[in-house]
Amino acid sequence: MRQVAFSPTLSADLQQVEQIIHERTRARAAVISVAGSHLSPPDVPRLRAALVLLAAQTASYHLERVIHAAAAVELIHAATQTHNDLVDEAERRRGQPRVGPWNHGVALMVGDYLFALAAGEMALSPDPRVIIFFSEAVKHITEGILMPAAPLQPLEEGRARHLERIGHTDAALIVAACKAGAAAGGADAGQIEILGRFGHELGLALRLGDEARDFTERNGSAAPGASLRAGAVTLPLIFAAALGDGARLTAALDSDDAAEQSWAVDEVRRHGLAPTRAEVLRCIEDARGMLAQLPPGPGREALARVADYAVHRAA
Numbered sequence: 536m537r538q539v540a541f542s543p544t545l546s547a548d549l550q551q552v553e554q555i556i557h558e559r560t561r562a563r564a565a566v567i568s569v570a571g572s573h574l575s576p577p578d579v580p581r582l583r584a585a586l587v588l589l590a591a592q593t594a595s596y597h598l599e600r601v602i603h604a605a606a607a608v609e610l611i612h613a614a615t616q617t618h619n620d621l622v623d624e625a626e627r628r629r630g631q632p633r634v635g636p637w638n639h640g641v642a643l644m645v646g647d648y649l650f651a652l653a654a655g656e657m658a659l660s661p662d663p664r665v666i667i668f669f670s671e672a673v674k675h676i677t678e679g680i681l682m683p684a685a686p687l688q689p690l691e692e693g694r695a696r697h698l699e700r701i702g703h704t705d706a707a708l709i710v711a712a713c714k715a716g717a718a719a720g721g722a723d724a725g726q727i728e729i730l731g732r733f734g735h736e737l738g739l740a741l742r743l744g745d746e747a748r749d750f751t752e753r754n755g756s757a758a759p760g761a762s763l764r765a766g767a768v769t770l771p772l773i774f775a776a777a778l779g780d781g782a783r784l785t786a787a788l789d790s791d792d793a794a795e796q797s798w799a800v801d802e803v804r805r806h807g808l809a810p811t812r813a814e815v816l817r818c819i820e821d822a823r824g825m826l827a828q829l830p831p832g833p834g835r836e837a838l839a840r841v842a843d844y845a846v847h848r849a850a
Contacts, residue, residue, distance in 0.1 A: 539844045542837070545588060548598050552584045555606040559652050583608045583712045586737075586841070590716030590730050592834030601719040604665045607656035608712045611669060614649035615676050615708070617642055665715045672711035679703025684768040687785055690777035697770055698739060706738025729828050733838065736822035737845060740815045744849030746770055747811045750803050760800030763788065770814060771807030778806040815849040 541549070584605035591601040650673070657666045682703065685696035713734035717727040746769040749762050762769050766788060776784045779802045787799035822842050829835045 539582065539585070539841055541585060542833075545585065545837070548588055548602075549581050549584060549605075551598065552581060552588075552602055552605045552609070555602065555656070556609055559606070559610070559656075581605075581609055582841075583612055583708060586709060586712040586734065586838075587716035587719075589834050589837045589841070590713045590722075591720030592837065593730065593829050593832065594717060594720030594722035594726065594834075596720055596834070600661055601716055603656045603659040604669075604712075604715040604719050607653045607660070607665070607669060608708060608715070610649050610653035610656060611673065612708055614646045614653065615673070617646040617649065619680065660715075660719060662715075662718045664718045668711040668714045668718070672707040675703045675707035679707070685773060687768065687773055687776035687788070688781050690773065693768075693773040693776070694770065697768065697773060701742045702735065702739060705742035706735045709738035709741070710734040726829065729825050733822050733825035736818045736825065737842060740818040740822065740842075740845040741848065743770055743811055743815050743818070744845055747808050747815070747849050750800060750808060758800075760796070760803065763799055763803065764796050771803045771811045773807070774810040775803040775805070775807035778810070779803075812849050815846060819846050 587601060587605040587608055588596075588598075591597075653669070654666075657669055660666070679700050679702070682696075682700045685693045685700060687693055710731045711734075713730040714727050717730045722730070746762065749769070750759050750771055752759060758764075763772060768788070772784065772788070775781075783795075784799055784802060787795040790796065819842050822845075823839065826835055826839055826842070
């Protein structure tokens with residue numbers, strides 16, 4: 536999979552962000568053992584932190600003014616992902632609370648600890664709006680997690696509700712990253728809002744790209760279609776239910792039958808991937824429209840490359 540090409544200067548600045556995260560967590564063995572995979576994401580190193588820095592570069596960039604916001608967004612992301620590991624998608628979709636063993640409490644406490652570390656980083660930012668932007672994001676993420684999954688049918692209702700939900704759970708933190716970086720860079724209110732809207736469309740595109748890739752790539756040892764096998768509703772599944780055998784797909788989503796699940800994965804591949812990728816393109820075109828309203832410069836150009844990456848990620 537193609538990676539985002541960051542400049543050597545930005546990569547060096549991201550290494551300084553990485554150093555802050557390491558310093559905050561290196562003595563906390565429990566934090567590393569429970570949240571290690573989320574603290575060191577394997578696919579795109581520190582994409583959210585990079586967006587903070589790049590948003591600042593569209594205004595007046597000084598690393599010392601933005602570095603703590605960049606560290607904070609990665610700690611928040613690790614915290615939300617640690618908490619999200621406690622939630623079973625199938626049980627949530629059916630409206631049932633999950634009651635797990637005692638060690639779920641450890642993950643809960645580690646997530647809370649990471650949130651506390653993030654709050655400390657936010658407090659070090661010279662612009663107090665950073666705290667507002669990130670606190671709003673955490674609120675939206677919590678609301679999104681508590682939303683019921685979208686129905687498979689009818690199509691427009693399912694599509695709208697799914698986009699609303701991932702706008703909270705996935706895009707909200709990217710919105711906050713862009714807005715926090717812009718504020719730390721001294722951008723005016725209009726530019727901050729534009730970058731937030733860019734972040735929203737980019738966040739949707741990245742999540743939808745992941746949903747499409749789930750049906751085309753192996754995820755570690757898991758076969759393609761891991762989301763469907765886990766009982767999770769995604770946009771490719773919603774499109775496939777409208778364009779293919781919706782009744783059988785609905786039954787397969789609730790089934791533990793391996794043959795039915797394999798059929799459902801193939802059905803999503805036939806009917807759900809192309810319209811999902813078209814949705815990614817729509818989001819990215821809207822994101823590029825936001826960038827066109829910003830002053831030209833290296834920051835805008837680098838953000839455009841991130842948008843290009845989101846398109847290739849979904850292919």
